[in-house]
Amino acid sequence: MTMRAPRLLSLAAAAAVAMALPVPAAENPTDNRLPSPVDPERFSGGLTRDGNVDPERFGQRQPDQAFGAFQRGLYMTAYNLALVRAENGDPAAQTLVAEILSRGLGRPRDEAGAAKWYQLASEQGIPEAQFQYALLLLDGRFVKKDDKQAFALMQAAAEAGNLFAQFNFAQMLIKREPDERGLAKAVSYYERAARDGLADAQYAMSQISANGVGGKKADDKEARRWLLLAARQNYDTAQLDLGHWLMEGRGGERNRAEGFAWLLRAARGGNVAAQNDVAKLYMQGLGVAPDTAAAASWYLLARRAGLVDPIMEDFFDGLTDEEIKQALERSNRLR
Numbered sequence: 348m349t350m351r352a353p354r355l356l357s358l359a360a361a362a363a364v365a366m367a368l369p370v371p372a373a374e375n376p377t378d379n380r381l382p383s384p385v386d387p388e389r390f391s392g393g394l395t396r397d398g399n400v401d402p403e404r405f406g407q408r409q410p411d412q413a414f415g416a417f418q419r420g421l422y423m424t425a426y427n428l429a430l431v432r433a434e435n436g437d438p439a440a441q442t443l444v445a446e447i448l449s450r451g452l453g454r455p456r457d458e459a460g461a462a463k464w465y466q467l468a469s470e471q472g473i474p475e476a477q478f479q480y481a482l483l484l485l486d487g488r489f490v491k492k493d494d495k496q497a498f499a500l501m502q503a504a505a506e507a508g509n510l511f512a513q514f515n516f517a518q519m520l521i522k523r524e525p526d527e528r529g530l531a532k533a534v535s536y537y538e539r540a541a542r543d544g545l546a547d548a549q550y551a552m553s554q555i556s557a558n559g560v561g562g563k564k565a566d567d568k569e570a571r572r573w574l575l576l577a578a579r580q581n582y583d584t585a586q587l588d589l590g591h592w593l594m595e596g597r598g599g600e601r602n603r604a605e606g607f608a609w610l611l612r613a614a615r616g617g618n619v620a621a622q623n624d625v626a627k628l629y630m631q632g633l634g635v636a637p638d639t640a641a642a643a644s645w646y647l648l649a650r651r652a653g654l655v656d657p658i659m660e661d662f663f664d665g666l667t668d669e670e671i672k673q674a675l676e677r678s679n680r681l682r
Contacts, residue, residue: 413443422453433464438471445476462489469500474507481512498523505536513540514548527560534561541573549577550585571598578609586613587621594634607634614645615681622649623656630662639666643674648681 413428426447432440445464448457462483468476477500483490484497498519504512517533517540524532534555540548553573559565571592577585586609592598593606607628613621622645628634629642643666646659666674 413440417443417447422447426453433467436467436471438468438473438476441465441468441471442473442476445479449479458489466490472503472507474504474509474512477501477504477507478509478512478515481515505539508539508543510540510543510545510548513537513543514545514551517548517551530555530561534563541576544576544580546577546580546582546585549573549580550582553577553585553588567592567598569598574598578612581612581616583613583616583618583621586610586616587618587624590621590624603634605634614648619649619652619654622646622652623654623659626659627656630659639670640673640677643670644677644681647674647678651678651682 411428413425413432416422416428417425426444429440429443429447433444441464445461445468447453448464449461450456462480465476465480465483469480480490481497481500481504484493484500486492501512501516501519505516513536517536520533520536521529523529537548537551537555541552550573553570555561555563556566556570556573571589574585574589574592578589590606590608590610590613593602593609595601607625610621610624610628614625626642626644626646626649629638629645631637642659643663646656646663649656650659663671
């Protein structure tokens with residue numbers, strides 16, 4: 348995954364907000380897997396909240412017994428059942444076969460084979476397949492690279508309502524026109540994906556609203572609303588921003604205790620900047636009772652990750668040997 352957007356973009360940098368946000372694995376040269384829009388840890392592998400696989404990902408309808416087997420984790424059975432229908436031209440079954448091959452479910456991963464089935468299903472207008480095949484065309488490892496076709500397929504999937512395609516198409520629009528015009532075209536796609544619950548798009552909308560770009564008026568209240576939605580989905584950069592906004596009273600009432608809670612949540616999730624912020628808040632007693640040991644332990648954790656803060660260095664230099672020992676023990680437990 349690429350780096351997420353910087354915490355608060357300047358007006359000049361806001362036009363490139365989307366390019367700094369997470370993008371599919373297809374754009375990461377160190378990732379040897381077939382790019383997938385669904386990170387199992389973030390998006391539950393296409394599962395809906397009630398535990399059912401979203402049929403939209405396979406062409407709006409379930410490929411009968413094959414789909415049911417896939418839903419129950421019987422991937423080899425699902426593959427064998429779907430393959431027959433896929434070979435007979437069923438686009439939903441073709442998408443399901445591609446999904447199984449691309450993720451190596453119940454059988455060795457076969458990126459080239461998955462690409463073939465995604466292509467066939469995309470030609471029949473399945474949004475999920477269009478999105479996945481567009482990623483492959485952008486990547487160029489398993490099919491011939493074709494940016495023009497990828498753009499067209501991504502747009503088609505986005506217009507059909509695929510929220511991952513909406514987000515990625517917005518990215519592509521800005522890459523094509525890295526100025527206010529490109530951002531203005533991209534905003535509607537970000538907003539649609541954000542409304543459908545994609546945390547990456549919600550964070551993008553927070554930055555757009557905060558900076559008043561892309562045809563949107565600057566609106567801190569709206570920006571904070573988007574931050575909250577993304578933060579609730581464990582989007583750590585949104586948690587970091589939201590924590591700061593609550594501490595400052597930006598976009599709404601000041602609530603330092605709640606701000607600290609969001610920063611602590613981001614820190615516990617591994618956000619290094621949040622770990623340093625938590626250390627400072629413990630040191631200053633803002634939003635939380637002052638705690639020298641906790642401040643030192645959180646700063647040690649951030650420093651191990653490469654963040655050096657002169658203020659915290661001065662604080663750390665003033666600790667006794669016993670306090671440093673306790674901080675080391677606590678930071679080891681936090682890690």
